[in-house]
Amino acid sequence: MNYSVFLQLHDELSLLVVMVILLTFDISVSIRRGRYIQPLAIVLLTIHTLLNAFPRDAFEVAGGMYQYFPMHTYVKTILNIGTIIVFLQANKWLNNKDSMIRRGEFYFITLSTLFGLYIMLSAGHFLLFFIGIEMASIPMATLVAFNKYQHKSAEAGAKFILSTVFASGISLYGISMIYGTTGTLYFDDLLPLIVGGPMQIMSFVFFAVGLFFKISLVPFHLWTPDVYEGAPTPVTAYLSVVSKGAAAFVLFTLFTRVFGNLIDEWQSILYGLIIISITLANVFAIRQQNIKRFMAFSSISQAGYLMLGVISASTTGMSSLVYYVLVYLFSNLAIFGVITIIENNTGKVAIKDYNGLYQTNPKLSAIMMFALFSLAGIPPFAGFFSKFFIFAAAAEQGFYVLVFIALLNTIISLYYYLLIVKAMFLRKSDEPIERITSDIPARISLVICLLAIVFAGLLSAVYQQIAAYSFI
Amino acid sequence: MGAIFDNFGSGVIPLEGYIFISLIMFFTGIYGFLSRKSLLMILISIEMILNSADINFAAFNRYLYPDQMEGFFFALFTIAISACETAVAIAIVINIYRNLNNVEVDSLQELQEPESTETKTEI
Numbered sequence: 146m147n148y149s150v151f152l153q154l155h156d157e158l159s160l161l162v163v164m165v166i167l168l169t170f171d172i173s174v175s176i177r178r179g180r181y182i183q184p185l186a187i188v189l190l191t192i193h194t195l196l197n198a199f200p201r202d203a204f205e206v207a208g209g210m211y212q213y214f215p216m217h218t219y220v221k222t223i224l225n226i227g228t229i230i231v232f233l234q235a236n237k238w239l240n241n242k243d244s245m246i247r248r249g250e251f252y253f254i255t256l257s258t259l260f261g262l263y264i265m266l267s268a269g270h271f272l273l274f275f276i277g278i279e280m281a282s283i284p285m286a287t288l289v290a291f292n293k294y295q296h297k298s299a300e301a302g303a304k305f306i307l308s309t310v311f312a313s314g315i316s317l318y319g320i321s322m323i324y325g326t327t328g329t330l331y332f333d334d335l336l337p338l339i340v341g342g343p344m345q346i347m348s349f350v351f352f353a354v355g356l357f358f359k360i361s362l363v364p365f366h367l368w369t370p371d372v373y374e375g376a377p378t379p380v381t382a383y384l385s386v387v388s389k390g391a392a393a394f395v396l397f398t399l400f401t402r403v404f405g406n407l408i409d410e411w412q413s414i415l416y417g418l419i420i421i422s423i424t425l426a427n428v429f430a431i432r433q434q435n436i437k438r439f440m441a442f443s444s445i446s447q448a449g450y451l452m453l454g455v456i457s458a459s460t461t462g463m464s465s466l467v468y469y470v471l472v473y474l475f476s477n478l479a480i481f482g483v484i485t486i487i488e489n490n491t492g493k494v495a496i497k498d499y500n501g502l503y504q505t506n507p508k509l510s511a512i513m514m515f516a517l518f519s520l521a522g523i524p525p526f527a528g529f530f531s532k533f534f535i536f537a538a539a540a541e542q543g544f545y546v547l548v549f550i551a552l553l554n555t556i557i558s559l560y561y562y563l564l565i566v567k568a569m570f571l572r573k574s575d576e577p578i579e580r581i582t583s584d585i586p587a588r589i590s591l592v593i594c595l596l597a598i599v600f601a602g603l604l605s606a607v608y609q610q611i612a613a614y615s616f617i
Numbered sequence: 618m619g620a621i622f623d624n625f626g627s628g629v630i631p632l633e634g635y636i637f638i639s640l641i642m643f644f645t646g647i648y649g650f651l652s653r654k655s656l657l658m659i660l661i662s663i664e665m666i667l668n669s670a671d672i673n674f675a676a677f678n679r680y681l682y683p684d685q686m687e688g689f690f691f692a693l694f695t696i697a698i699s700a701c702e703t704a705v706a707i708a709i710v711i712n713i714y715r716n717l718n719n720v721e722v723d724s725l726q727e728l729q730e731p732e733s734t735e736t737k738t739e740i
Contacts, residue, residue, distance in 0.1 A: 272691050279698045283705050290709050296716050300725045302709045307659055310702050311650055314666035317695060318643055321673035321688075328682045330691070371728040434731050 150206050153213075156197050156221050157263055163189045164256045171249025179249060183236050183586070186252040187229055194225040200614060205269060209331050212269035215614040216463070220266060220394050223471050227387040228259055230478045233590035235379035237489045237583075243294055251291065254284045255383065262391040271320050271330040274395075275313075278355070281388060282309045288383070289376040301375025308368040309358070316355025322348030335403050341410065349404055349411070356399070359392040360448045363422040370433075373441035378488055381437060382481035385444045390470035393451045397466055401458050401617050408458060415456045416547060422449030423554045431561045436484055436496050439561075440477070443520065446558060447473055450535060453551060457538040464612035465534035471611075472519065472531035472601055479516035479594035483509050486583045493578060499565060500574035506581055510569040512591050517562040519598045522555055527602035534608065635676035642669035656710045656720040660703060667699045 152158070167186055171179065200215035232252065239248035261280025268274035286309065290302025324330055326345050327338040339345050358365040373381045400411055423446045430442035451473075454466030486509065488494055503510040519528035532555065540548045583591075601607050623631075642665050649662030671692040678688025710720055717724050 272687075272694060275691075276694065276698065279702065283702055286705055286709065290712060293712050294716075297727055299709065299713045299716055300727055303656060303706075303713055303725060304728070306702070306706045306709055307650075307656070307663065310663050310699075310706070311666070314646070314663055314670065317667060317670040318673070320691075321670045321677065324674060324688055324691070325677040325681065328685075330687055370730070375728050432731065 153204060153206055159193045159196060160260055163193050164253060168253050176246060182249050182252060187232050190225060190229050194222060198222050209333055210270045210273055211267050213267055214616055216616060217266055219611055220467060221263060223474060224259060224262060224387050224391055227474045228255060230590045230593060231379050231383045233586040234482050234485050236586045238377060238379060254288055258284045265395055266391060269332050278313060288380045289372055291380060292377050297375040298377065301372045304368055305372045312355045312358035316352050319348045319351025332403050336405055339404060340406050346410055349407055356392060356396050360389050361445050362418045362448055363425050366445050369445055370438045370441040374435055374438045378481060378485040382478055386474045386477050389448060390474060393466060393470060397455045397463055400455060412456055415452055419449050419452045419547060420550055422446065423551060427554050427557045434496055436494055439496060453535045453539040456544060457542045459538065459542060460615040460617050461538040461541060464615040465538040467611050468608050469531040469535050472527040475594045475597040476516045476519040476528055479512055479591060479598065482587060482591045482594065483513045486581060486587055487578060490581045491578050496568060498578060499568045500572040501577035502569040505577050505579060512595055514566050515595060515598055517566060521559045521562045527598050530602035632676055632680040635672055639669040639672040654722050656722060660706050664699060667695060671695050
């Protein structure tokens with residue numbers, strides 16, 4: 146076998162180089178010098194992103210085990226941007242007394258989950274796919290339990306790893322049944338062989354559970370609020386954006402490429418899941434008092450909107466899905482950035498603590514407001530355009546009732562997003578959060594997010610670039 | 618199921634026999650995951666689920682597709698992955714033990730849904 150084919154995997158190799166450099170740096174320098182690891186990680190990851198930002202021609206390695214499509218470059222770039230922003234926001238939290246000695250590990254483990262997501266995205270065989278999904282979720286559990294002296298974090302870690310491995314165990318059983326009925330696990334060979342016998346439909350349902358769990362659609366969402374509340378805030382941000390975005394894209398490619406012949410079955414499954422996810426998550430979000438828990442339910446309902454792109458199963462669906470992930474990433478990371486800054490400086494995470502925030506921290510509240518408007522889909526912001534495209538993609542395939550229900554739910558979501566805006570701007574508080582001076586990296590991240598929220602929708606080139614490489 | 622009884626005593630184990638065992642293991646694992654109170658027992662239940670899939674892979678490969686090795690390799694990789702997963706899960710369980718001095722599921726109750734909706738009535 147000729148090993149030089151592996152040199153074609155530019156994305157994975159350069160990420161691996163970044164990881165090795167960071168690990169070596171972390172091991173070799175003293176704790177005091179360790180504070181330079183954050184700028185180093187950000188600079189290296191930015192270089193890595195820029196080097197790999199340009200799509201190449203499609204190719205495959207190892208007989209179709211690893212498949213590259215130009216679209217993967219965009220998805221991986223989006224994931225990289227998300228990771229860079231999380232790194233910018235994590236600095237202050239990592240430099241506190243408890244986690245200072247372990248701060249190098251955070252960057253290394255985060256990048257190894259990113260590496261797992263890369264593998265998962267580009268897999269062309271169920272073995273590589275399974276390795277990728279496990280590589281992404283096992284280190285994630287250690288990140289969730291990173292604050293090891295806090296009970297909440299440890300509890301969230303236990304809940305996360307137990308339920309994630311349970312889901313992937315069921316998924317694995319589904320893969321074994323797929324293997325039993327077809328005799329192969331290559332995606333390209335499977336497409337004509339999966340024709341919809343009872344065992345194949347059963348295996349599809351088993352398999353899909355693992356992915357639905359990862360993007361936390363409603364019957365599989367019960368881990369989400371607990372883990373989001375207990376995990377350190379930057380990790381929650383990473384979990385809600387990067388890991389979920391990658392899983393949604395993979396869901397699209399797998400459903401259309403491997404289970405393409407079962408399209409009637411999975412469209413009706415998704416139809417039900419979308420309606421329950423969006424509605425139930427919206428109703429539950431209204432009664433939350435903790436802002437991280439609130440964002441968990443908001444992200445469950447956003448996952449429902451993402452699935453509108455999948456159910457359309459067209460090239461428009463894919464481009465609108467990727468665009469939605471991009472916009473959702475910036476809006477959500479802006480909100481989590483503000484939450485992180487406030488939590489680091491005051492330790493407050495309840496929604497009622499945000500009363501009167503505008504009096505003391507006008508800039509933070511303005512950014513939070515813009516990001517919430519973008520999540521709700523109010524016109525000048527990018528969130529409106531992403532929602533518009535994803536509704537258009539679903540309506541194109543004739544899902545008018547579904548789009549109508551989703552639209553109604555947008556109004557409900559506007560109500561609870563505005564509750565936070567109301568708390569910040571209109572409510573008065575006897576003891577509001579004092580004036581906060583945030584650290585420079587976090588400020589940079591907020592500015593990036595704000596610019597993206599405003600301009601990603603108005604610059605049509607962004608969507609056109611993504612649409613140019615959509616495939617099915 | 619029929620094939621199991623037809624071949625009974627002949628020294629040949631049919632494919633159905635393996636699938637039957639793996640199904641029993643799978644659902645035992647699910648039942649254990651839902652009903653056990655100790656984190657370690659839950660972990661063992663999860664291992665049973667993963668191993669039942671391994672049995673499936675090996676049996677399907679041996680009986681239906683004997684000219685290739687895909688299923689055996691998948692089973693090998695799964696064993697390695699489940700070992701990693703157990704290592705991480707046990708580390709987290711030990712951390713919980715250090716914080717709480719027990720590993721019962723009932724002690725993990727700090728994170729849960731808020732009980733009442735009173736605070737929202739002032740809107």
